[in-house]
Amino acid sequence: xxxxxxxxxxxxxxxxxxxxxxxxxxxxxxxxxxxxxxxxxxxxxxxxxxxxxxxxxxxxxxxxxxxxxxxxxxxxxxxxxxxxxxxxxxxxxxxxxxxxxxxxxxxxxxxxxxxxxxxxxxxxxxxxxxxxxxxxxxxxxxxxxxxxxxxxxxxxxxxxxxxxxxxxxxxxxxxxxxxxxxx
Amino acid sequence: xxxxxxxxxxxxxxxxxxxxxxxxxxxxxxxxxxxxxxxxxxxxxxxxxxxxxxxxxxxxxxxxxxxxxxxxxxxxxxxxxxxxxxxxxxxxxxxxxxxxxxxxxxxxxxxxxxxxxxxxxxxxxxxxxxxxxxxxxxxxxxxxxxxxxxxxxxxxxxxxxxxxxxxxxxxxxxxxxxxxxxxxxxxxxxxxxxxxxxxxxxxxxxxxxxxxxxxxxxxxxxxxxxxxxxxxxxxxxxxxxxxxxxxxxxxxxxxxxxxxxxxxxxxxxxxxxxxxxxxxxxxxxxxxxxxxxxxxxxxxxxxxxxxxxxxxxxxxxxxxxxxxxxxxxxxxxxxxxxxxxxxxxxxxxxxxxxxxxxxxxxxxxxxxxxxxxxxxxxxxxxxxxxxxxxxxxxxxxxxxxxxxxxxxxxxxxxxxxxxxxxxxxxxxxxxxxxxxxxxxxxxxxxxxxxxxxxxxxxxxxxxxxxxxxxxxxxxxxxxxxxxxxxxxxxxxxxxxxxxxxxxxxxxxxxxxxxxxxxxxxxxxxxxxxxxxxxxxxxxxxxxxxxxxxxxxxxxxxxxxxxxxxxxxxxxxxxxxxxxxxxxxxxxxxxxxxx
Amino acid sequence: xxxxxxxxxxxxxxxxxxxxxxxxxxxxxxxxxxxxxxxxxxxxxxxxxxxxxxxxxxxxxxxxxxxxxxxxxxxxxxxxxxxxxxxxxxxxxxxxxxxxxxxxxxxxxxxxxxxxxxxxxxxxxxxxxxxxxxxxxxxxxxxxxxxx
Numbered sequence: 003x004x005x006x007x008x009x010x011x012x013x014x015x016x017x018x019x020x021x022x023x024x025x026x027x028x029x030x031x032x033x034x035x036x037x038x039x040x041x042x043x044x045x046x047x048x049x050x051x052x053x054x055x056x057x058x059x060x061x062x063x064x065x066x067x068x069x070x071x072x073x074x075x076x077x078x079x080x081x082x083x084x085x086x087x088x089x090x091x092x093x094x095x096x097x098x099x100x101x102x103x104x105x106x107x108x109x110x111x112x113x114x115x116x117x118x119x120x121x122x123x124x125x126x127x128x129x130x131x132x133x134x135x136x137x138x139x140x141x142x143x144x145x146x147x148x149x150x151x152x153x154x155x156x157x158x159x160x161x162x163x164x165x166x167x168x169x170x171x172x173x174x175x176x177x178x179x180x181x182x183x184x185x
Numbered sequence: 186x187x188x189x190x191x192x193x194x195x196x197x198x199x200x201x202x203x204x205x206x207x208x209x210x211x212x213x214x215x216x217x218x219x220x221x222x223x224x225x226x227x228x229x230x231x232x233x234x235x236x237x238x239x240x241x242x243x244x245x246x247x248x249x250x251x252x253x254x255x256x257x258x259x260x261x262x263x264x265x266x267x268x269x270x271x272x273x274x275x276x277x278x279x280x281x282x283x284x285x286x287x288x289x290x291x292x293x294x295x296x297x298x299x300x301x302x303x304x305x306x307x308x309x310x311x312x313x314x315x316x317x318x319x320x321x322x323x324x325x326x327x328x329x330x331x332x333x334x335x336x337x338x339x340x341x342x343x344x345x346x347x348x349x350x351x352x353x354x355x356x357x358x359x360x361x362x363x364x365x366x367x368x369x370x371x372x373x374x375x376x377x378x379x380x381x382x383x384x385x386x387x388x389x390x391x392x393x394x395x396x397x398x399x400x401x402x403x404x405x406x407x408x409x410x411x412x413x414x415x416x417x418x419x420x421x422x423x424x425x426x427x428x429x430x431x432x433x434x435x436x437x438x439x440x441x442x443x444x445x446x447x448x449x450x451x452x453x454x455x456x457x458x459x460x461x462x463x464x465x466x467x468x469x470x471x472x473x474x475x476x477x478x479x480x481x482x483x484x485x486x487x488x489x490x491x492x493x494x495x496x497x498x499x500x501x502x503x504x505x506x507x508x509x510x511x512x513x514x515x516x517x518x519x520x521x522x523x524x525x526x527x528x529x530x531x532x533x534x535x536x537x538x539x540x541x542x543x544x545x546x547x548x549x550x551x552x553x554x555x556x557x558x559x560x561x562x563x564x565x566x567x568x569x570x571x572x573x574x575x576x577x578x579x580x581x582x583x584x585x586x587x588x589x590x591x592x593x594x595x596x597x598x599x600x601x602x603x604x605x606x607x608x609x610x611x612x613x614x615x616x617x618x619x620x621x622x623x624x625x626x627x628x629x630x631x632x633x634x635x636x637x638x639x640x641x642x643x644x645x646x647x648x649x650x651x652x653x654x655x656x657x658x659x660x661x662x663x664x665x666x667x668x669x670x671x672x673x674x675x676x677x678x679x680x681x682x683x684x685x686x687x688x689x690x691x692x693x694x695x696x697x698x699x700x701x702x703x704x705x706x707x708x709x710x711x712x713x714x715x716x717x718x719x720x721x722x723x724x725x726x727x728x729x730x731x732x733x734x735x736x737x738x739x740x741x742x743x744x745x746x747x748x749x750x751x752x753x754x755x756x757x758x759x760x761x762x763x764x765x766x767x768x769x770x771x772x773x774x775x776x777x778x779x
Numbered sequence: 780x781x782x783x784x785x786x787x788x789x790x791x792x793x794x795x796x797x798x799x800x801x802x803x804x805x806x807x808x809x810x811x812x813x814x815x816x817x818x819x820x821x822x823x824x825x826x827x828x829x830x831x832x833x834x835x836x837x838x839x840x841x842x843x844x845x846x847x848x849x850x851x852x853x854x855x856x857x858x859x860x861x862x863x864x865x866x867x868x869x870x871x872x873x874x875x876x877x878x879x880x881x882x883x884x885x886x887x888x889x890x891x892x893x894x895x896x897x898x899x900x901x902x903x904x905x906x907x908x909x910x911x912x913x914x915x916x917x918x919x920x921x922x923x924x925x926x927x
Contacts, residue, residue, distance in 0.1 A: 060917065076916060116911075116912070116915070117809075117908055117911070118908060118912060123912070123916075126909070126912055126916075126918070127916075130918050130919070130922070133919070133922045134919070134922070137922070156628070156631075159628065159632055160632060160635055163632050163635075166924055166925055166926065167889075167924075167925055167926025167927055168882075168924060168926050169628075169629050169632055171625055171629070172629075172879065173924060175879070176879055176882045176883050176924065177922070179879075179883040180882075180883055180885070183883065183884075556871075556872075559871050559872060560793075560871055562894070563871065563892060563894045564795055566894035566895060567795075567799055567893075567894055567895065567896055567899070568795075570894070570895040570896040570897065570898075571896045574896060574897065599894060603872070606872065610874050615876075658874075658875045658876060661875075
């Protein structure tokens with residue numbers, strides 16, 4: 003028997019954080035954008051403990067300032083791509099405004115740390131979302147293209163193929179065959 | 186039709202025969218009646234004569250009596266009374282007789298009665314005279330004589346009347362008799378004529394029928410002879426099996442098929458099974474034979490038979506039934522020696538299998554060769570690239586050139602092997618047909634060629650392609666190869682335009698499709714505005730390794746279109762190319778709708 | 780990429796290919812630790828050892844003696860311990876159907892061995908980079924399919 007799930011990652015992460023931090027003992031507040039504020043100073047070893055625990059859930063406590071900013075960029079991009087409103091803003095404008103830095107600076111920083119450009123990262127996220135939507139089976143390719151702000155299905159297909167090396171239809175075929183095999 | 190009329194004849198003939206008999210009997214009856222009439226008429230005449238004679242006889246006798254009376258009266262001769270009495274007796278007899286023979290004629294009857302009465306009177310007178318003659322006076326004598334004479338006159342008168350009547354009667358009877366007799370020959374002629382007519386008609390009919398029969402017989406004989414020859418040439422024989430009498434008849438050639446001379450033995454169904462039929466096939470044949478006897482026909486059956494000389498041959502038998510004129514069911518069958526055909530077939534099958542195995546081997550070889558050649562070539566190319574990267578500057582000018590040439594050649598080799606591999610894959614691949622959206626395949630092809638399309642700023646327009654049962658990867662390859670072809674052979678500095686159209690057609694309406702029925706195809710055309718080609722090559726370009734340009738003008742291996750043709754062949758379709766030099770090319774594909 | 784090293788393993792029976800592979804990574808400015816194995820058996824033996832350092836990306840040649848790439852793929856996919864490894868099939872050309880088959884059987888990446896060294900460097904770099912993205916950005920590994 004199968005049950006189909008949909009994940010609300012925001013809620014998921016928030017809940018885990020809340021549970022973990024509550025049992026951690028220190029007063030805290032979740033600020034969003036992956037920021038937590040502790041109302042008291044937490045000793046190093048305790049932070050290490052928390053870090054270990056968080057790692058189990060795939061949550062990393064970022065040390066580096068630069069890494070923090072990079073993570074913020076990633077989060078912002080994530081929001082932009084997965085947000086309900088269709089992105090009609092230019093990425094550069096959006097990020098610069100949201101994070102209060104020039105796009106040039108953000109761009110360089112991002113490339114230094116991640117070895118990828120922001121543009122590339124956006125594309126990766128869009129294609130990732132496209133994959134989810136394709137597998138969800140509720141929207142047609144045209145609708146998906148529209149949702150992700152591509153000018154046409156062909157444009158989406160081209161970018162999909164450029165990024166993954168296979169066509170959206172081949173992708174769908176392979177994943178469904180994989181699922182059949184598991185049965 | 187001839188058969189129909191011959192069949193009609195017996196019945197027709199029977200009717201005519203019966204009719205003829207009737208006519209003849211009728212005519213005979215008439216003739217008999219006539220003869221009867223003639224006889225009766227003659228008898229009538231004879232009768233009249235007799236009566237006449239009798240009457241005259243009577244008169245004579247009466248006259249005699251008178252004379253004798255008179256004599257006696259005059260002479261008183263003692264001898265005369267006896268005579269007179271005798272005469273009286275005779276007269277009585279005569280009258281009785283006359284009465285008898287005139288009983289049919291009322292007039293005569295009356296007259297003879299009258300005469301009888303008169304005679305009785307006369308007798309009275311005579312008797313008186315006789316008795317009293319001795320005592321007669323002269324006057325008494327005279328009186329008696331006169332009385333006698335008077336009566337005599339009366340009698341004579343009556344006699345004459347009788348005679349007259351009888352004469353008249355005789356005349357008319359005679360006349361009638363004459364006419365009847367005269368008619369007799371006519372009657373006989375008529376009878377004769379009718380008989381002759383009937384016999385003639387019969388003769389004509391019979392001789393005509395006979396001729397027909399003869400002609401038919403001749404034709405039959407001819408056909409029979411031809412048949413015998415045909416049997417010999419066709420190595421076949423025929424047989425009849427009468428299901429009622431169990432008579433089994435072989436045609437001459439059937440005997441020969443079995444290795445015997447015609448009529449060398451008397452065939453029976455059982456002996457045929459036992460002696461000739463191959464034991465392994467016996468059971469099947471017996472079952473089929475039983476069925477044949479019940480159902481009345483034998484569908485084609487092939488079995489083995491051992492000839493007189495021990496040789497085994499394959500026999501093909503077909504049989505059918507009909508009912509003969511005696512209402513017996515007859516089975517007629519043909520037997521053909523098909524040993525040669527079967528052997529030929531077997532040889533063909535063997536050869537086919539050989540060819541198939543060979544083909545598979547070649548295909549496998551092709552695939553393995555192409556595949557295994559890739560490895561070393563790749564190494565060569567990679568090492569070359571490293572050399573060019575790292576060491577090119579430590580080479581002399583010549584060395585650099587040589588290295589570049591090696592690189593180019595190895596690249597060409599790679600193209601060739603890639604294409605060969607692709608070609609062998611279209612053979613080797615599992616031919617699994619799936620209902621596919623051709624539009625999707627076209628989109629995939631365009632995606633594959635995105636780079637070149639962009640580089641050349643090509644514009645590709647297409648109709649909406651339908652769904653069809655195809656091998657998806659192969660059709661995608663087909664589209665890719667065709668579009669790539671058009672892109673490659675585009676005019677310099679002119680953006681290539683490729684238009685793809687689709688239409689549903691029927692085989693009989695397309696003269697390019699070698700069928701002439703209603704089977705349906707999708708006709709897909711790829712038209713471009715490229716450099717085109719000379720239409721005399723329109724068939725050659727699909728041949729393997731065939732190129733219309735050398736490799737310096739346009740790169741290419743000459744395999745791409747051969748792959749297209751192979752793919753279309755795999756789908757049991759057709760592909761044609763049209764073009765004019767410098768005026769673009771058009772590729773037409775027909776894919777059957779299954 | 781920071782201070783973490785990216786662990787890479789290649790299983791390929793061809794000496795030259797192993798050399799190209801390691802040379803390429805040497806020339807790439809990425810913090811990578813590369814291990815090579817000569818055949819499938821050696822590879823699986825290594826992976827199955829208790830404290831083995833599992834690779835981030837595993838490159839599998841298909842045609843290896845003793846145990847070929849597909850067999851290794853099946854064994855690896857069957858073992859939960861190796862769920863985090865991105866598996867790249869590294870092979871000479873195959874047919875379209877065959878390539879799709881490897882994806883269906885669990886491969887994440889299919890790489891056709893390039894015939895030019897520079898191309899090889901680019902391909903390997905892209906693969907590692909993209910894989911790193913998946914690793915660091917919480918992307919769904921199950922949907923990670925890449926063909927080069």
